[in-house]
Structure formats: structure tokens, C-alpha cells
Amino acid sequence: MxxxxxxxxxxxxxxxxxxxxxxxxxxxxxxxxxxxxxxxxxxxxxxxxxxxxxxxxxxxxxxxxxxxxxxxxxxxxxxxxxxxxxxxxxxxxxxxxxxxxxxxxxxxxxxxxxxxxxxxxxxxxxxxxxxxxxxxxxxxxxxxxxxxxxxxxxxxxxxxxxxxxxxxxxxxxxxxxxxxxxxxxxxxxxxxxxxxxxxxxxxxxxxxxxxxxxxxxxxxxxxxxxxxxxxxxxxxxxxxxxxxxxxxxxxxxxxxxxxxxxxxxxxxxxxxxxxxxxxxxxxxxxxxxxxxxxxxxxxxxxxxxxxxxxxxxxxxxxxxxxxxxxxxxxxxxxxxxxxxxxxxxLLSGQSKQDGTGSTPSGSPATTGPAATTSTPASGKSSASPSASVDPAQAMLAGQRRVLLHVVEIDRDLSLPSHGEVEVGNGTGKDALFVLEPVGVDYMIKSVNPEIAHRPCLGVKVDSEGYSALVGADCRPSKATLFTLYRDGKDDKGRPAYGIINDEYGPVQWSPTKSEIFVEFLGDAPLNTTFSLVDRGAV
Incomplete structure (x- = not known):
């Protein structure tokens, strides 16, 4: 020794x-x-x-x-x-x-x-x-x-x-x-x-x-x-x-x-x-x-x-x-x-943005001629007029409305007016979201104009320690910031992601309770993934 x-x-x-x-x-x-x-x-x-x-x-x-x-x-x-x-x-x-x-x-x-x-x-x-x-x-x-x-x-x-x-x-x-x-x-x-x-x-x-x-x-x-x-x-x-x-x-x-x-x-x-x-x-x-x-x-x-x-x-x-x-x-x-x-x-050929917390630190990583530029005040990116922007990049840059499609059950998340996240068929306005980059993380915001109060997804922990996904105020915090991790593809070949909150764990689907919850998995692999379905410009 x-x-x-x-x-x-x-x-x-x-x-x-x-x-x-x-x-x-x-x-x-x-x-x-x-x-x-x-x-x-x-x-x-x-x-x-x-x-x-x-x-x-x-x-x-x-x-x-x-x-x-x-x-x-x-x-x-x-x-x-x-x-x-x-x-x-x-x-x-x-x-x-x-x-x-x-x-x-x-x-x-x-x-x-x-x-x-x-x-x-x-x-x-x-x-x-x-x-x-x-x-x-x-x-x-x-x-x-x-x-x-x-x-x-x-x-x-x-x-x-x-x-x-x-x-x-x-x-x-x-x-x-x-x-x-x-x-x-x-x-x-x-x-x-x-x-x-x-x-x-x-x-x-x-x-x-x-x-x-x-x-x-x-x-x-x-x-x-x-x-x-x-x-x-x-x-x-x-x-x-x-x-x-x-x-x-x-x-x-x-x-x-x-x-x-x-x-x-x-x-x-x-x-x-x-x-x-x-x-x-x-x-x-x-x-x-x-x-x-x-x-x-x-x-x-x-x-x-x-x-x-x-x-x-x-x-x-x-x-x-x-x-x-x-x-x-x-x-x-x-x-x-x-x-x-x-x-x-690797998110569709583009990294997540450099920054975290409440102050975006710059534009998304560029990928050559089809790069995007950012508007620091909002944290969103806007495509160069002469550039051809990849739809996946545009969704991750907060430029497109998306459905959050639960790959394993072929359903979509929704945020109804009562404020508790549900799953459905993705046909209502409450199933439309936009990913707002906040540094390397994202806030996930409903674009349903009827949900003016607490339109962002967040984690709420009840008195028994159960963590649910609910509507929250759109302020960057440990409850409202999520990371997207690339995890394979869905049955249509679209990239699939795990949605993970650093403080509380990954967003998951419970087959027994038929509801969405948030919990750390330890060393177990992700059992719930999401694909982003493009639903038009914001």
C-alpha cells in the first residue's frame, strides 16, 4: 500500500x-x-x-x-x-x-x-x-x-x-x-x-x-x-x-x-x-x-x-x-x-439549451445552416427566415404546440380546468401544450386559453407523500422544471422521451390506479415514455 x-x-x-x-x-x-x-x-x-x-x-x-x-x-x-x-x-x-x-x-x-x-x-x-x-x-x-x-x-x-x-x-x-x-x-x-x-x-x-x-x-x-x-x-x-x-x-x-x-x-x-x-x-x-x-x-x-x-x-x-x-x-x-x-x-440532432433555473442563458445549440436563434427574454427560439427547421427541434424549442403522447398506453396527457392531469384521446384543447425551454430543462405549459390559472405542469406532494402531476403557476421551480431524456421510439418511429423532475422523479403511468404520478424508480428502467406529436405553430 x-x-x-x-x-x-x-x-x-x-x-x-x-x-x-x-x-x-x-x-x-x-x-x-x-x-x-x-x-x-x-x-x-x-x-x-x-x-x-x-x-x-x-x-x-x-x-x-x-x-x-x-x-x-x-x-x-x-x-x-x-x-x-x-x-x-x-x-x-x-x-x-x-x-x-x-x-x-x-x-x-x-x-x-x-x-x-x-x-x-x-x-x-x-x-x-x-x-x-x-x-x-x-x-x-x-x-x-x-x-x-x-x-x-x-x-x-x-x-x-x-x-x-x-x-x-x-x-x-x-x-x-x-x-x-x-x-x-x-x-x-x-x-x-x-x-x-x-x-x-x-x-x-x-x-x-x-x-x-x-x-x-x-x-x-x-x-x-x-x-x-x-x-x-x-x-x-x-x-x-x-x-x-x-x-x-x-x-x-x-x-x-x-x-x-x-x-x-x-x-x-x-x-x-x-x-x-x-x-x-x-x-x-x-x-x-x-x-x-x-x-x-x-x-x-x-x-x-x-x-x-x-x-x-x-x-x-x-x-x-x-x-x-x-x-x-x-x-x-x-x-x-x-x-x-x-x-x-441527442434531441433530434440538437442539444438542449445551455442554462437552467429562471434565466435562459442563450440560444439553442446550432446544427449548421438550419440552426435556430433564441430570444433570451422569453427563452424561446425562432427560426431563421431562410432556414429549414426540423419539426422536432421546433417542438423542443417551444415553437410548436404538442400532444404529450403516452407511448405505452397510446393515450395523451391533458390538463382540464380542475387542475389535475389526466389521460385522454388528445382531441380537446386541454391536451395541447408547449415546451418552454428554461436552460437545460423545460416548463410544460398548456396552451388552452380557458386555463388561465396555473397552466403549467407541476408536481404536488400530498400529506402521505404521494406525488401527483397537476396544474401549477408558470414559474421555474423544483416542482415545475422537467428534463427530457431520449429513450427509444414509439410505434410510429417518433423519438420517445422520459419526462423527469429532478426533485421528485420521472412522470409515470400507473396501470393499477389508471392515473399519472411522479416517483423515483431507483435503478429500474423507465416504464413510461412520451412522444411529441406536432399540432401546429404556437
């Missing part, structure tokens, strides 16, 4: 033999371990004070399930988790390679193709993470690994379970590193969760750090840094060219003014010349080599270099060779995006 372990560290976690301690953070400790199959893995053990917090365990389980949906080619793959263990733990791919923080610390600021490759790699990872309905919440140089197979973003998504659990978070305390926090993250009074736009802000601060070796909002204390983030423009001295423009947009104070992760990626791949830190570099060939998606790696792994005196200050000579080729590798990885990026969450 490695000498890096401390007294009191576990020898085993479930079926995993603990070999070494890799690091510590605000959420817990990370260990190097060996799986029962002999594979080296990283095991993140959450803080002991959360072991008996049922609220945390439920959120942890939900976030782990979301994290598993992220394609692993640019993140450390989630391999296993046990929310019921004491303490709970998460097992992810073990990634060989230094963190970006370590690279900059040892080699100084990056420039040219190196910097552009970092920017592309992290933007690619964020596009995949956001496309799966996950928000990182703690993106920083220490959570970006420069691995031999490509840039890997780690520790995504799970921060939400910690940040949203009231018992672990003291007043005005939050998960994250101040230098990379978006202005909206400091608004604790509103109770609104930060959306993917906060990750975009962190991307801008991270790229600026990689280019200059310092924070664009650096202060002599966390409080001073926070005040600069809230009130001052970023200091981007030393960062030039098209990359500077993208970073400036990413660091806008208003979340709605920032680009989405996909827009960042598009901008990086179409930049005429990636220029950073005064070191111009010609963009790699216009026709990158074709790469099989099977070449992708994993994503949420922990650092491979254990901390300790033996490692301090030593630069692996292989690392320099990798950094020299980094720009080329990142451009090749980006080729995988159109065909491989969103996995099961």
Missing part, C-alpha cells in the same frame, strides 16, 4: 482496494483504488458529515445518474457509485495526466495552438456535459486534466448535490472557487440555481488564466475577487485575437449575453487564427483527419499524479511532447462532436 495514505483512511470501499490518496477538496477526498477486475480507478469519497443526510443521498443518487449520461470521450467516465455506503462514494475513470493548474504552474502561460487546444477541449467537454442536462458548477484549472488522449474535464455535476443540500451548506457558503464563479453565483438570496451560463463564465476565466497565468479578476482576498467579478471588467492583458473576443463574451456579467457551450465550440473551430498570449499560430488544416468515435476516452476521472514531495516540481518530459501536439489533438477531438456528442440526450 502506498505511503500516501493517512491514518484512518479506508483500506477498502465496497469492492475497491484503496491504494493511495490523490487529493482533497471541499466535497471530500479522492483515492486511487483497484477494481475487482484489476483496473485502476479513482474513488471520490464524500464528507463524513453527509453520511446520514437522506436529502443529500437522494440528490447524490440523482446527480450520479445524470453524470452517467455524459459521453465519456472528453470527461472521466463514471463507472460506479454507492450513495447508500457509509460514507457515500463515486467511482470514475482514473486519468493519467497533470491538471491545467499544474501545467501552468510548472511551465508558465500557454500560447498559440497549445492555448487554443485547451479552449477547444474544455468547450467540447462542456457541450457534452450540458447536452446531457448536467451543469459542472466547479470548473477550474485544477479540474481540467491534460491527458495523453485529450483534454479531460473532471468533477462535473456532483457539486449540485452538495450545494443544494441545506444541512451541509452554511449561510453564504457555496461549492466552487471564487476566481471562477459567475456573478449570478453570488446571488444566494434569490434561491435560483446557477445554470450552464455559469460554466461558460468559468470557461472564460479558465482560458484567461491559461493564457496569462493569473485570474482576470484577481484580488488580494476572496472578497475582493468577488467584488471585481460583480463590478469590474476582466483584465485580459496578454490575450489577443479571436480567442480574446470569445473570452470577453464568456465573461459578460449578464448570463443571457454569454454564448452557449456549442456556440463557443463553433467560434473556436471557425476562428481564422488561434492567437493567445502574444503567440500567433496558424489554425490547423481546414480538413482535419477523420476519427472513429470509438477513439474517445473518459471524463470525470481524478488526477493521476499523487500529491507529495516526490512529485513536486518535476515535469514529466512526455508532457512537453503532448503539449506540442495539443492543438492538433483538440481539433481532431472536435471532429467527433457532430456524430458522437450527446449520446442518449
Amino acid at each position: 502506498s505511503g500516501g495514505l493517512r491514518p484512518g483512511d479506508p483500506a477498502r470501499l465496497g469492492g475497491y482496494e484503496v491504494l493511495d490518496r490523490l487529493g482533497d477538496g471541499g466535497m471530500g477526498s479522492v483515492f486511487l483504488a483497484r477494481s475487482p477486475q484489476g483496473r485502476r480507478v479513482a474513488v471520490k469519497v464524500v464528507r463524513a458529515d453527509l453520511s446520514h443526510d437522506e436529502e443529500f443521498r437522494g440528490r447524490f443518487r440523482s446527480e450520479v445518474n445524470r453524470a452517467r449520461q455524459v459521453p465519456p470521450f472528453c470527461t472521466a467516465e463514471v463507472l460506479d457509485a454507492d450513495p447508500d455506503h457509509d460514507p457515500p462514494y463515486l467511482v470514475v475513470e482514473y486519468v493519467e495526466g497533470p491538471s491545467l493548474a499544474q501545467v501552468v504552474r510548472e511551465q508558465g502561460p500557454l500560447g498559440g495552438a497549445h492555448l487554443h487546444g485547451i479552449a477547444v477541449g474544455v468547450a467540447t467537454a462542456l457541450t457534452a456535459i450540458h447536452g446531457a442536462g448536467v451543469i459542472h458548477r466547479d470548473l477550474k484549472p485544477a479540474n481540467v486534466l491534460v491527458a495523453p488522449g485529450g483534454i479531460k474535464v473532471i468533477d462535473f455535476g456532483i457539486a449540485r448535490a452538495f450545494e443544494a443540500t441545506s444541512q451541509h451548506t452554511r449561510t453564504n457558503q457555496m461549492v466552487g472557487t471564487v476566481s471562477y464563479m459567475a456573478p449570478e453565483r453570488f446571488d444566494t438570496a434569490s434561491g435560483r440555481p446557477a445554470g450552464p451560463a455559469a460554466d461558460i463564465f468559468a470557461w472564460g476565466a479558465l482560458v484567461a488564466y491559461a493564457a496569462t497565468g493569473r485570474s482576470p479578476f484577481g484580488g488580494d482576498s476572496p472578497t475582493a475577487t468577488a467584488m471585481r467579478i460583480l463590478t469590474q471588467p476582466p483584465d485580459l492583458t496578454g490575450l489577443g485575437g479571436p480567442l480574446r473576443d470569445l473570452v470577453s463574451r464568456a465573461l459578460e456579467k449578464d448570463p443571457a449575453a454569454r454564448p452557449t457551450s456549442r456556440e463557443l465550440l463553433d467560434g473556436l473551430l471557425t476562428a481564422a487564427s488561434p492567437v493567445g498570449a502574444g503567440d500567433p499560430a496558424q489554425l490547423l488544416g481546414a480538413t482535419p483527419p477523420r476519427v472513429s468515435p470509438a477513439a474517445g476516452g473518459g471524463d470525470q476521472g481524478a488526477r493521476s499524479t499523487p500529491s507529495g514531495p516526490a512529485k513536486a516540481g518535476r515535469a514529466d518530459p512526455r508532457r512537453r511532447g503532448w503539449l506540442t501536439a495539443l492543438g492538433a489533438t483538440a481539433a481532431v477531438v472536435a471532429v467527433l462532436v457532430p456524430a458522437f456528442l450527446f449520446g442518449p440526450q
Whole structure:
């Protein structure tokens, strides 16, 4: 056993033999371990004070399930988790390679193709993470690994379970590193969760750090840094060219003014010349080599270099060779995006929007000439006059009325005036809905003009803990925001989706009670799916 372990560290976690301690953070400790199959893995053990917090365990389980949906080619793959263990733990791919923080610390600021490759790699990872309905919440140089197979973003998504659990978070305390926090993250009074736009802000601060070796909002204390983030423009001295423009947009104070992760990626791949830190570099060939998606790696792994005196200050000579080729590798990885990026969450060729909570953070992900644009004030997208918009994309963008067709029973949801959701034949006005994007989630709103009071679907829990689907006020909240997960097709070949509320679980049909309800399934597969039936423009 490695000498890096401390007294009191576990020898085993479930079926995993603990070999070494890799690091510590605000959420817990990370260990190097060996799986029962002999594979080296990283095991993140959450803080002991959360072991008996049922609220945390439920959120942890939900976030782990979301994290598993992220394609692993640019993140450390989630391999296993046990929310019921004491303490709970998460097992992810073990990634060989230094963190970006370590690279900059040892080699100084990056420039040219190196910097552009970092920017592309992290933007690619964020596009995949956001496309799966996950928000990182703690993106920083220490959570970006420069691995031999490509840039890997780690520790995504799970921060939400910690940040949203009231018992672990003291007043005005939050998960994250101040230098990379978006202005909206400091608004604790509103109770609104930060959306993917906060990750975009962190991307801008991270790229600026990689280019200059310092924070664009650096202060002599966390409080001073926070005040600069809230009130001052970023200091981007030393960062030039098209990359500077993208970073400036990413660091806008208003979340709605920032680009989405996909827009960042598009901008990086179409930049005429990636220029950073005064070191111009010609963009790699216009026709990158074709790469099989099977070449992708994993994503949420922990650092491979254990901390300790033996490692301090030593630069692996292989690392320099990798950094020299980094720009080329990142451009090749980006080729995988159109065909491989969103996995099961690929919604008719378009990702869900970047943002969550009550403030939409930008336009839907674009898919080329037939892209849509958004109106941030409403969260809806409107088709470009010259574009041919895919009907499925239009429904998901809130531009079309839809029937929510229950695939398994060949019936449709309806919201009658009495306010309790029913199923029927889809012929009445109360069966017509529109999906209103709110970041990566949706509010589902009835378009029946007779239902002026509480026209959005929401979850109501009765005194016995039974969760029903009812009419609710159209305000983004934990009861009214739903995620759509792609889950096969219906009998007519239309995409089918699970409709899931993060707080209460998936929307399901009860054959015994002949009614719709909402409940977590644990590890069981979804047994109720919905297809979207187009019923004309809104």
C-alpha cells in the first residue's frame, strides 16, 4: 500500500482496494483504488458529515445518474457509485495526466495552438456535459486534466448535490472557487440555481488564466475577487485575437449575453487564427483527419499524479511532447462532436439549451445552416427566415404546440380546468401544450386559453407523500422544471422521451390506479415514455 495514505483512511470501499490518496477538496477526498477486475480507478469519497443526510443521498443518487449520461470521450467516465455506503462514494475513470493548474504552474502561460487546444477541449467537454442536462458548477484549472488522449474535464455535476443540500451548506457558503464563479453565483438570496451560463463564465476565466497565468479578476482576498467579478471588467492583458473576443463574451456579467457551450465550440473551430498570449499560430488544416468515435476516452476521472514531495516540481518530459501536439489533438477531438456528442440526450440532432433555473442563458445549440436563434427574454427560439427547421427541434424549442403522447398506453396527457392531469384521446384543447425551454430543462405549459390559472405542469406532494402531476403557476421551480431524456421510439418511429423532475422523479403511468404520478424508480428502467406529436405553430 502506498505511503500516501493517512491514518484512518479506508483500506477498502465496497469492492475497491484503496491504494493511495490523490487529493482533497471541499466535497471530500479522492483515492486511487483497484477494481475487482484489476483496473485502476479513482474513488471520490464524500464528507463524513453527509453520511446520514437522506436529502443529500437522494440528490447524490440523482446527480450520479445524470453524470452517467455524459459521453465519456472528453470527461472521466463514471463507472460506479454507492450513495447508500457509509460514507457515500463515486467511482470514475482514473486519468493519467497533470491538471491545467499544474501545467501552468510548472511551465508558465500557454500560447498559440497549445492555448487554443485547451479552449477547444474544455468547450467540447462542456457541450457534452450540458447536452446531457448536467451543469459542472466547479470548473477550474485544477479540474481540467491534460491527458495523453485529450483534454479531460473532471468533477462535473456532483457539486449540485452538495450545494443544494441545506444541512451541509452554511449561510453564504457555496461549492466552487471564487476566481471562477459567475456573478449570478453570488446571488444566494434569490434561491435560483446557477445554470450552464455559469460554466461558460468559468470557461472564460479558465482560458484567461491559461493564457496569462493569473485570474482576470484577481484580488488580494476572496472578497475582493468577488467584488471585481460583480463590478469590474476582466483584465485580459496578454490575450489577443479571436480567442480574446470569445473570452470577453464568456465573461459578460449578464448570463443571457454569454454564448452557449456549442456556440463557443463553433467560434473556436471557425476562428481564422488561434492567437493567445502574444503567440500567433496558424489554425490547423481546414480538413482535419477523420476519427472513429470509438477513439474517445473518459471524463470525470481524478488526477493521476499523487500529491507529495516526490512529485513536486518535476515535469514529466512526455508532457512537453503532448503539449506540442495539443492543438492538433483538440481539433481532431472536435471532429467527433457532430456524430458522437450527446449520446442518449441527442434531441433530434440538437442539444438542449445551455442554462437552467429562471434565466435562459442563450440560444439553442446550432446544427449548421438550419440552426435556430433564441430570444433570451422569453427563452424561446425562432427560426431563421431562410432556414429549414426540423419539426422536432421546433417542438423542443417551444415553437410548436404538442400532444404529450403516452407511448405505452397510446393515450395523451391533458390538463382540464380542475387542475389535475389526466389521460385522454388528445382531441380537446386541454391536451395541447408547449415546451418552454428554461436552460437545460423545460416548463410544460398548456396552451388552452380557458386555463388561465396555473397552466403549467407541476408536481404536488400530498400529506402521505404521494406525488401527483397537476396544474401549477408558470414559474421555474423544483416542482415545475422537467428534463427530457431520449429513450427509444414509439410505434410510429417518433423519438420517445422520459419526462423527469429532478426533485421528485420521472412522470409515470400507473396501470393499477389508471392515473399519472411522479416517483423515483431507483435503478429500474423507465416504464413510461412520451412522444411529441406536432399540432401546429404556437
